[in-house]
Amino acid sequence: MLESIKCSASGAYYLRGQWVPADAQAPAALAAAGVTAEQAGQAYKGTMAYGILTAHNTSGNDRDLRIKFDAMASHDITFVGIIQTARASGLEKFPIPYVLTNCHNSLCAVGGTINEDDHRFGLSAAKKYGGIFVPPHMAVIHQYMRERFAGCGKMILGSDSHTRYGALGTMAIGEGGGELAKQLLGRTYDVARPGVVAICLTGALPAGCGPHDVAIALVGELFKSGYVKNKVMEFVGPGIASLRQDTRNAIDAMTTETTCLSSIWETDEKTRQFLTVHGRAGDYKPLHPAELAYYDGVVSVDLSKIRPMIALPMHPSNAFPIEELNANLKDILHECEENVQKLVGRSDVKLDLCSKIENGRLRVDQGVIAGCAGGLFDSIYEAASILKGHTGGCGDYALSVYPGSQPIMMELNRTGVLTDLMASGATIRTAFCGPCFGAGDVPANGALSIRHTTRNFPSREGSKPGSGQLAGVALMDARSIAATTANGGILTPATEVDYDPTVPEYHYDPSSYEARVYQGFGHGDYDALLKLGPNIKDWPEIAPLGDNLLLKVASYITDPVTTTDELIPSGETSSYRSNPLGLAEFTLSRKDPAYVGRAKAVQAEEAARRAGQGDAALLAKIRAVPGCEALTWDDVQLASTIFAVKPGDGSAREQAASCQRVLGPGPTSSTSTPPSVTAPTSSTGACCPSSSTVRLPSA
Structure with missing residues (x-):
């Protein structure tokens, strides 16, 4: 277990900012504080999650929930099937705001015209049914939803696993397309009331540590144990105040990898500022647990003890402090190689990591900063600060940076960060989720890529073991990726680099959205025809x-x-x-x-x-x-x-x-x-x- 993270052995009561373990001594401790047995029995209602779920529940029963969401989002891998399914079941119009983004198949690199045909279908569906259409390269799905829809007390459903906006006070859930089709047809998301686990943050992150270091540490501790499986992770505690809003958002995106159902955070003036900057001050309200709240468990996180982390192939939970990896390179890499071999299940392909050890240090082949976790302004800005005046060289190693939205790209341009990154040899891409699932910056056979993205599952980098191709992805924070780049591709934690971590105030410019995003909610052309490409087929x-x-x-x-x-x-x-x-x-x-x-x-x-x-x-x-x-x-x-x-x-x-x-x-x-x-x-x-x-x- 990491020194920075500890999990309680039982549930606990949150009582006016103090924790009371739900053990044999709990009744006496609660009674001494003036809490009656009846109040203790109702304490589960004191969580933020309970209040938001209840406000969206239509069943009248707080155990068996029938949820209706405030908005939905899909990307161009999933929205065609969802709309086709709903259309066959009687869809007439989108009853709630439904955002169709184009951030997964936006390269249009495979299969002729079929990706762009899907995009054209999406726009025609937005016009017909009254939807919102975000063209390719404008924004990754989750950054657009943060900027335009997430708000305190809301619920959002998405057909992407990393649908998480808890740090902005929104309970968001990623589900299969059938659940979104049900919402489009006026039906409900049916689920038993989930348990709620408190994630209590204290302290402040050391310089050189960022959101992925926190996230990887959490996933490493929580995934295998199932501690939060199908539960809501509720972030509380004084440590939240020390985190910038972008940092919270990026940590939150990775809660999916713990197997939790959803997440929610306490909100504060930083949350208000984020929403205000994005023109939505009215979507802010303070969210906190009640004076008495019951949690099914408590995960205590001391942010001051977090260290730069790495998640080795092939799962985000294969987590190690970089310092520990560097101190035990051969043993840890050899064990990783054996686990990869078992996972791939083939004797003719092997991921040879130990051969990448040079003079006791690990050499990596590629760096990527991208998506809903890595492509945020703060992380890219700090990475550029670390890289300024340095380069990854002109050898095999290469760094690619994908800002998460056009507004982020515009602000990076305004502040000169894009120029600094390009001067260091980094290449700048548009908003795209491809590096998370193997459709962008696919590394060479046998290569090891370090990425501030969400996943490093088998073949998520694009390799095909059946064809003799195998590469690996290790997840890291943008800051340590930049430090590694500045060191010519030799794995380096950002805590070993002296740099200025100050990030300036963010200025949001929505002009690109105003010029290109189709806003059709509430005024569809319901008699219009959908534009179907040759590859768009009805369900058999x-x-x-x-x-x-x-x-x-x-x-x-x-x-x-x-x-x-x-x-x-x-x-x-x-x-x-x-x-x-x-x-x-x-x-x-x-x-x-x-x-x-x-x-x-x-x-x-x-x-x-x-x-x-x-x-x-x-x-x-x-x-x-x-x-x-x-x-x-x-x-x-x-x-x-x-x-x-x-x-x-x-x-x-x-x-x-x-x-x-x-x-x-x-x-x-x-x-x-x-x-x-x-x-x-x-x-x-x-x-x-x-x-x-x-x-x-x-x-």
Whole structure:
């Protein structure tokens, strides 16, 4: 356990700024402070999360919540499928502000015109249904929502995992597209009231430490233990005041990697200033726990003890202080290599990290500062301060910087930061999320990239182990990436660099948004036609399930976790996410390439059954099952499924399930309308539960 972070062994009461452990002594301690047993029993209502959830709950029951959100956001990997699903289910107009950003497929690098066709579809949908359309290169999804929509006490739903705006007083949740389609149809987000864990911040960060150092430390401590899994992380404590608002926002973006449901922070004058600068002073209100609040756990974070961190391949929780890594390079890197080898599951490809040790230090090949976590003004400004007068050289090492929005880019330009960065040899990109999922700055085979981005899952940097290509990403804060760059690519924590960490007051210029963002909420042209490209396909019609279903396992995976990137790869496949059948061809391509063929074989068997040509020998096996003696092929359907220990970890992408949905039971038509939003979204890919699922006797 890191010295800077400690987790309580039990729940705790927050009583007028003091913590009372919920142990055997708690009743007496609370009574001594004048708290009755009844008040203690209702203390769960004192959290900020409870108040916001209750204000958005339509069920009248504070245990079983039916949430309606204030706004929603999607990007160009997900919005086509969401709108197509809602359209097939009766969509007439967007009932709440729905922001369609174009920050994932904005390069239009794969598949001809299909990415730009998706963008054109998004604009036509915004015009037809009354939406907000943010063109490519203008802003990454979460920075736009921070600048334009997040506000104290609000709730926002997004079809991206890192939908987190808690540091601005907004409870935000990243979900699969089916949940957004439900909101578009006036339905609710249904969830049991989540537990709430306090993240109590004290102290102040040392110079050279930034938001990713805090975030990686938190993920390293909380992910594996499941301490906050499906709970709300509620940030409280005096340490919040020491953090700039950009720092809070960047830490908050990474709470997704702890597996929590959502997050919320206490707000203060810095929050007010952020909203005021962005022209939304009216969206501020102070948020604090009540004088008495109950939390399911307490994570104590001493910011003064945070040190520059690194998350080695291939997970944000593979966290080490850089000082510790540098002191034990060979041992830690060798263990990392072995874990990567197990994760990749191939003997013909290897990530050789130990060969990168030079004179006892680690040489890296690339640096990237980007996205909703790294592309913020403060982090880029400090990185430029560290780099000023230095360069990464003209060898293999290269640094790329992606400001998170056009307004941030304009302010970096106004303050001269872009010039300083370019003078140091860094290349400046537009707002783009590609480095987070393998579609931007893909490193060379065998290379190690250090990134202030959100994820370093397998192949999130763009490599393809099945083709013999394997690279690695380590997550770090922008400040230490800059320090490493200034040291010619030799891993260096920013605490070893003498620089001025002062960041000037931020000036927000919305003129680029005013000139290019389409603002259509509330005034759609509801009779207009959508603009459909050749790759934009309706959902295939899928036959309704009958009473009896025979499932054949088409893939058997025993890994502890199967991520969505293994179920359906990121990167080049993103271009096909408007085409359910086309995308399904990539399912499990990096984990089990034979899966699609096996699933299609089961589909063929089901087609033969429907045509009256079912396998007689198989029917005989079914009839051997007690209670199934009288079944005929008219009574039983065939479908495929996969077996996995923990499938679908680490993303909100519903395509990880939809691909198996169209391959599992099998479409009856490729041109008809999509199914209702009640179609299953379980990432196991199994069909809807039938009243009877046939289990065949073992051979």
